[in-house]
Amino acid sequence: MRVEVASQAGACYGVERALRLVRDSVQTERGQVHTLGPLIHNPQVVAELAQAGVSPVSSPEDVDGGTLVLRTHGVTPQEERSANEHADRVINATCPFVLRAHQSARALYDQGYQVIIVGEKGHPEVLGTLGNAPGAVVVQNVSELEGIKVGKRVGIVVQTTQARDNLRAIVSALIGRCEELRLHDTICEATSSRQAAAAELSARADVMVVIGGRNSANTTRLAKICSARCPRTHHIESASELQAGWFDGADLVGITAGASTPQEQIDTVCSAVEGMGGTR
Numbered sequence: 001m002r003v004e005v006a007s008q009a010g011a012c013y014g015v016e017r018a019l020r021l022v023r024d025s026v027q028t029e030r031g032q033v034h035t036l037g038p039l040i041h042n043p044q045v046v047a048e049l050a051q052a053g054v055s056p057v058s059s060p061e062d063v064d065g066g067t068l069v070l071r072t073h074g075v076t077p078q079e080e081r082s083a084n085e086h087a088d089r090v091i092n093a094t095c096p097f098v099l100r101a102h103q104s105a106r107a108l109y110d111q112g113y114q115v116i117i118v119g120e121k122g123h124p125e126v127l128g129t130l131g132n133a134p135g136a137v138v139v140q141n142v143s144e145l146e147g148i149k150v151g152k153r154v155g156i157v158v159q160t161t162q163a164r165d166n167l168r169a170i171v172s173a174l175i176g177r178c179e180e181l182r183l184h185d186t187i188c189e190a191t192s193s194r195q196a197a198a199a200e201l202s203a204r205a206d207v208m209v210v211i212g213g214r215n216s217a218n219t220t221r222l223a224k225i226c227s228a229r230c231p232r233t234h235h236i237e238s239a240s241e242l243q244a245g246w247f248d249g250a251d252l253v254g255i256t257a258g259a260s261t262p263q264e265q266i267d268t269v270c271s272a273v274e275g276m277g278g279t280r
Contacts, residue, residue: 001247003273004205006256008197010266012190014095015040015259018072021093025067026052029089032066036083037124039071039093041216042260044238060086067091072260073124074098076131097160097188098125102132104184108155109133113182116148118170119159120217126159133157141166142173152179160188161218161259163195163225190259191218195225198256202226205254207247208233211269212258219258226256238265239272247276 011019018039025033035056038046046056057063060082068087070080074094083090094102108115115136119126130136139145154174158167164187174181202208208226212219214237223235234246247253253273257266 001206001250001253001277003253003255003270004201005266005270006194006197006201006254008190008193009255009261010257010259011262012095012188012259014072014097014188014190015262018069018093018095019045019262021091022049022054022069023052025069025091026054029067031088032063033069034063034066034087035069035071035093036060036075036079037071037073039069040260041073041213041219041258042237042262043213043215044265045260045262063087069093071124072098074102074128075124076128078131079128094128095160095188097186097190098128101125101157101160101184101186102129104186105129105133105136105157108157108182108184109136111155113153113155114151114178116154116156116170116174117159118156118162118167123159123217125161129157129159139170142169145170145173150174150177153182154178154180155182155184157184158186159217160186161191161221162187163221164192188259194218194222194256194259198222198225199229201254201256202229202233205230205252206232206250207252208254208256209242209246209269209273210235210256210258211237211265212261213237216258216260219260222256222258226254230254236269239269242269242272242276244276247273
């Protein structure tokens with residue numbers, strides 16, 4: 001069987017930047033280094049950082065001095081202020097594209113729009129966006145618009161890892177329900193390119209393997225996209241989860257990975273699949 005990795009897969013710029021900032025801080029900072037929540041949604045990476053002395057905390061109030069790193073998914077303005085009050089040094093590792101979404105929400109709010117956030121309720125990035133637009137409403141799909149009273153002027157901002165098809169459906173459903181509709185399309189292009197590459201490969205593959213944290217929104221969305229085109233799709237966090245029986249009778253095994261998955265994890269999975277009879 002042949003093994004093919006999607007043309008776009010694995011860690012994005014924001015994740016690589018955050019990891020570089022944290023690893024540099026371990027080498028240069030005095031005192032304890034903490035992250036506000038898991039730095040990224042990848043349990044293996046978080047465990048590796050913990051071994052290097054970087055521990056996550058749930059609140060800025062949990063630290064007393066030292067260095068506090070703000071996670072890639074961003075934080076609310078209140079959390080950032082609290083971080084500066086409780087830590088000696090704050091490193092902002094928020095993905096620049098997430099910051100753009102937060103800033104867009106703030107701009108729409110300041111301009112008097114009713115802000116609708118297209119995203120997953122309770123996700124850290126969405127919570128950070130909500131903090132920049134008090135009173136905003138979060139919708140995950142078109143059906144959730146039914147119970148919402150829509151004002152005259154509506155502004156939309158989007159979680160960076162959302163699928164653009166879902167955004168289009170929500171925008172279409174809002175047309176005609178308000179006098180003015182303004183969209184800030186803050187979907188990250190790295191997300192879109194990974195989704196497109198996963199869709200293309202899974203449409204050809206006999207088996208798909210999707211690598212990344214099960215708590216990762218963009219990875220679970222990749223798994224959903226692949227499952228729709230390739231029923232034999234398996235979402236794993238590490239090579240240890242692979243089972244030889246998954247590949248019985250397969251000619252082409254496709255591999256993709258979420259934006260929080262470093263290249264070395266992809267390489268490890270590829271090697272393991274090749275050890276089960278695959279070639280590249």
